[in-house]
Amino acid sequence: MSILIYVEHDNNELKADTLKTVSAAQAIGGDINLLVAGHNCAAVVEQAKNVSGVSKVLVADNAAYANQLAENVSLLVTELAADYNVIMATALTTGKNFMPRVAALLDVAQISDIIGVESADTFVRPIYAGNAIATVQSLDSKKVITVRATAFDAVATDGNADVVNLSQATDAGTSSHVNDEFTESERPDLGAANVVISGGRGMQNGDNFKLLEGIADKLGAAIGASRAAVDAGFVPNDMQVGQTGKIVAPDLYIAVGISGAIQHLAGMKDSKIIVAINKDAEAPIFQVADYGIVADLFDVLPELENKL
Amino acid sequence: MKVLVPIKRVIDYNVKVRVKADNSDVDLANVKMAINPFCEIAVEEAVRLKEAGAATEIIAISIGDKSCQEQLRTALALGADRAIQINTDEKLDSLHVAKLLQKVVEEEQPQLVILGKQSIDSDNNQTGQMLAALTGLPQGTFASEVKIDGDKVNVTREVDGGLQTVALNLPAIVTTDLRLNEPRYASLPNIMKAKRKPLDVKEASEFGLDLTPRTTLLKVTPPAERQAGIVVETVDELVEKLKNEAKVIA
Ligand SMILES: Cc1cc2nc3c(=O)[nH]c(=O)nc-3n(C[C@H](O)[C@H](O)[C@H](O)COP(=O)(O)OP(=O)(O)OC[C@H]3O[C@@H](n4cnc5c(N)ncnc54)[C@H](O)[C@@H]3O)c2cc1C
Numbered sequence: 039m040s041i042l043i044y045v046e047h048d049n050n051e052l053k054a055d056t057l058k059t060v061s062a063a064q065a066i067g068g069d070i071n072l073l074v075a076g077h078n079c080a081a082v083v084e085q086a087k088n089v090s091g092v093s094k095v096l097v098a099d100n101a102a103y104a105n106q107l108a109e110n111v112s113l114l115v116t117e118l119a120a121d122y123n124v125i126m127a128t129a130l131t132t133g134k135n136f137m138p139r140v141a142a143l144l145d146v147a148q149i150s151d152i153i154g155v156e157s158a159d160t161f162v163r164p165i166y167a168g169n170a171i172a173t174v175q176s177l178d179s180k181k182v183i184t185v186r187a188t189a190f191d192a193v194a195t196d197g198n199a200d201v202v203n204l205s206q207a208t209d210a211g212t213s214s215h216v217n218d219e220f221t222e223s224e225r226p227d228l229g230a231a232n233v234v235i236s237g238g239r240g241m242q243n244g245d246n247f248k249l250l251e252g253i254a255d256k257l258g259a260a261i262g263a264s265r266a267a268v269d270a271g272f273v274p275n276d277m278q279v280g281q282t283g284k285i286v287a288p289d290l291y292i293a294v295g296i297s298g299a300i301q302h303l304a305g306m307k308d309s310k311i312i313v314a315i316n317k318d319a320e321a322p323i324f325q326v327a328d329y330g331i332v333a334d335l336f337d338v339l340p341e342l343e344n345k346l
Numbered sequence: 347m348k349v350l351v352p353i354k355r356v357i358d359y360n361v362k363v364r365v366k367a368d369n370s371d372v373d374l375a376n377v378k379m380a381i382n383p384f385c386e387i388a389v390e391e392a393v394r395l396k397e398a399g400a401a402t403e404i405i406a407i408s409i410g411d412k413s414c415q416e417q418l419r420t421a422l423a424l425g426a427d428r429a430i431q432i433n434t435d436e437k438l439d440s441l442h443v444a445k446l447l448q449k450v451v452e453e454e455q456p457q458l459v460i461l462g463k464q465s466i467d468s469d470n471n472q473t474g475q476m477l478a479a480l481t482g483l484p485q486g487t488f489a490s491e492v493k494i495d496g497d498k499v500n501v502t503r504e505v506d507g508g509l510q511t512v513a514l515n516l517p518a519i520v521t522t523d524l525r526l527n528e529p530r531y532a533s534l535p536n537i538m539k540a541k542r543k544p545l546d547v548k549e550a551s552e553f554g555l556d557l558t559p560r561t562t563l564l565k566v567t568p569p570a571e572r573q574a575g576i577v578v579e580t581v582d583e584l585v586e587k588l589k590n591e592a593k594v595i596a
Contacts, residue, residue, distance in 0.1 A: 048507070107512065108475065109484050131506040135487050138440070138475035147439045147560035150470045160564065165468055166363040170372050173564040212518075213484035216500060216511040229506075233594070257595060269525060275490065275504045282464070282524060284506070290594040300362055307572060311592045313584065319577075328575035329587055341581045346595070 039068025039158065042096075042118060044111075044127040044137075045086055049076045049104070052085040054230050055187035057195070059128045060091055062185045064193070065155035066124060069093055072199070073118065075111050077104035083201060090197040100207040105215035106132050112139035113208035119144055119180065129184040129285075130229075137184050146178035153189035167281040167304035187229065188287035188308060221274045228260045228277070233290045234306070236262035236279055237272070240295020240316065240335055244272040249336070250294065252343040262286065262306075264296045280305035295335050298323025315339075347494075347516075349392040349401045350456035352447055352477075353385035353421055355414040356467045369565045381417040384462025386424075387522040390529040391460050391492060393425035400494045401458070403427050407450060409443055411435050415545060422540035423532035429543065434550035434557075440468075442557045444476035449553050451481050456517065458499065463488050463521040474521035484514035488523040 041063045046053040056072075063070050071094040072086050079099055086095045096118065102110045115136070119125050125140060127133030129151045141148035153171075154162030160175045161183065228234060235250050235257070247261065254261050262284070263277040279286055281304035291309035296302060298314070298321055306312070307326050314327035315338050324330045331338055357363055358378040366373045381389075395401035406421035408414040409432040418429040432446055451459060464471040478485035486492070486501025490509065493500040494516075502511045504523045532540070550557065578584045588595045 105510075105512075108478075108487070112479060131488075134471055135475065135485075138472040139479035139485075141472070142441060142444060142476035142479035145441070147441050148470070148472050148476075149561070150472060164569070165566070166357070166372060167466060167469065168569055169363050170365050171567050171569050173566075175562040175564055177560050177562060210482075210484070212482075212515045214513050216513050218505075218507070218511075219509040220507040265524065274508060275523075275525065276506060276508045281466070281469070290588070290592075301359070311588070311594045312572075312575075313588070324577070325574050326572045328592065329584055330575065330577045331579075331581070331584060332577060338581060342584070345581055345585050 041124040042122040047082040049079045057192035058187040058190040059185040061190045075103040088195045090194040092199040102209040108136035109210035116143040141182040231260035233257045233259035235292040238264035238296030239266035249339040256346045348456040388460040422543045423537045429545040440472035448480040478519040485519045487521040
C-alpha cells in the first residue's frame with residue numbers, strides 16, 4: 039500500500055493539522071509520502087521532512103502552484119496518483135477545494151471528512167451535521183480521502199524523509215488569483231488552540247467581542263463565533279465554528295451568547311469541556327455543556343476576566 | 347447568458363435527524379423535506395444575475411425520484427425559467443451526480459453553473475468540484491461574492507484564513523457559501539406561475555452512463571451523546587470547577 043498526502047500550507051508554514059492526517063494514513067497503513075505543492079515554499083519542505091512516519095517528500099515548487107489553485111493542483115495530484123493506492127488531504131480550505139477534482143479525474147468516489155479508519159477500504163464519517171455517523175466502504179481500487187483532523191492525534195516531528203524535487207508545472211490556464219484578504223491575528227489558530235471562546239448573536243455588536251479578548255489573552259485562547267455573529271458583521275467569516283465553518287475540538291470551549299443550533303454544535307461538540315454562558319436557561323447549548331451559567335453575559339465576562 | 351442551477355431535496359435544516367433502529371440509515375419517513383439551503387442560495391444568486399441583466403435564462407435541475415419536483419417548483423417560483431428532473435430511485439454517489447450534470451452541461455452549454463457547496467444531509471462537499479473537473483471548467487468554491495466581468499467571473503471565496511478572490515474564464519462553476527446572499531421568499535403569484543413553467547423529466551438510465559455504486563453504506567449509528575452537565579451559580583464556582591474538577595485551566 040502506498041499513500042500520498044497533500045500538505046496543507048501557505049508557502050511558509052506547514053499547517054499542523056497535516057500531522058493528524060498522517061496519523062489517519064498510518065491507521066490505513068503503508069508507505070507514506072507527502073506532497074508540497076506551492077511556490078517559494080522551501081520553509082514548508084523543511085518542516086515536511088521532519089514529519090514522522092514519512093519516507094519521501096515530493097516537492098512541486100512552481101509559480102503555477104503559488105496560490106494552490108484547484109485547477110492546477112488537481113492536474114498535478116492526478117498525475118502523481120498513478121503511483122499510489124490512496125490519496126489523502128486534510129479537510130481544510132485547500133483540500134476541500136481541489137480533492138473532488140482529483141477524484142473525478144481518476145473516476146473514483148471521494149470519501150470526505152473521515153473521523154475513523156476501520157480497514158483499508160472502510161471509513162467512518164459524520165453525516166447530517168454530525169447527527170449520524172456513517173460507516174462507508176469504498177469499492178474503488180484507488181481511494182481519495184479527506185480527513186477531519188480533530189478526530190486524529192498528531193504524529194511527532196522527529197522524522198527525516200528524503201526530498202524529491204518534481205519538474206511538473208501543470209497550469210490549466212483557466213483561472214487566476216486576484217487577491218487575498220486574510221485576517222491578521224496574534225492569537226492561536228482556531229483549529230489548533232487548546233482553548234476556544236466563541237461569541238454569538240448575544241454579543242450584540244463587534245465591539246463587544248473585546249470582552250472576549252481579555253479572557254482569551256489570559257487563557258491563550260482562540261476566538262470563534264456563531265454564524266449569526268458572522269452574518270451580522272460582528273466578526274469576519276474565518277471565525278465561524280460549525281457544520282459549514284471550522285470544526286474545533288479544544289480542551290475547553292466557552293460559548294457566550296450562543297443558543298446551540300445543531301449547525302453550531304456540529305463544529306464544537308467534540309470539545310473536551312464545554313462551558314455555556316447564556317441568559318436563557320432553555321437554550322439548547324446547555325444540553326451539551328459541562329458547566330453552564332444562566333446569566334447576562336455582560337455581567338459574567340468582566341468578572342470572569344478578573345477572576346482568571 | 348444561460349445559468350444552470352442544480353438543486354437537491356434534503357431534510358429541512360431545522361429537523362434533527364434520527365437513525366433507524368436497524369442502523370441501516372437515517373429515518374426520513376414523514377420528515378419535512380426542503381431545498382438544500384446552499385442550493386436555495388444558488389437559485390437566488392442566479393435570479394439576481396438575471397435581474398441585473400447578466401443572465402438571460404435560468405434552468406433548475408434536480409436528480410432524484412418524482413418527489414424532487416416539489417423543490418424544482420420552488421426554484422421555479424423563486425425565478426428559474428424552466429426545470430429538468432433526472433429521474434432515478436437510486437442513491438447516487440456525488441461522482442454519478444456530477445457525470446449526469448456533465449451531460450446536461452454539454453447539452454445546454456450554460457456559461458455559469460451555480461451549485462450549493464455541500465448538501466446538509468451527506469455533507470460531502472464534492473459535486474461542484476467534480477463537475478468542474480469533468481467539464482474541464484474552472485471553479486470558484488465557497489463563494490461569498492460573484493461578479494461577472496466580461497468573459498470572466500470574479501469569485502470571492504470564504505477560505506480558512508479569510509477571503510480569497512479568483513478570476514475564472516467563463517464558462518465556469520461556482521459553489522455557494524452562506525453569505526453569498528439571503529434568499530427571498532416566493533410570493534403567492536409566483537408560486538402559481540411556477541406551476542405552469544416547463545418541467546422536463548428525463549430518465550437517468552437514458553444517459554448511457556455506468557451508475558454502479560462506488561461506495562456501500564455499511565451502517566449508520568447515532569453519535570455519542572454528551573451528558574448535560576451542571577449549572578453553576580457564580581463565576582467563582584465556574585473558575586473553581588474548571589481548575590479543580592475539569593483541570594482545563596491552571
Ligand atoms: C445550512 C446552514 C448552515 C449553518 N451553519 C452554521 C455554522 O457553521 N455555524 C453556526 O454557528 N451556525 C450555522 N448555521 C446557523 C444556525 O442554524 C443558527 O442560526 C446560529 O448558530 C445561531 O447563532 P447564535 O446562537 O449566535 O444566535 P441565536 O440563536 O440568536 O442565539 C443567541 C443566544 O444569545 C443569548 N443571549 C442574548 N443576549 C444575551 C445576554 N445579554 N447574555 C447572555 N446570553 C444572551 C440568547 O439567549 C440566545 O440563546 C447554519 C444554518 C444553516 C441553515
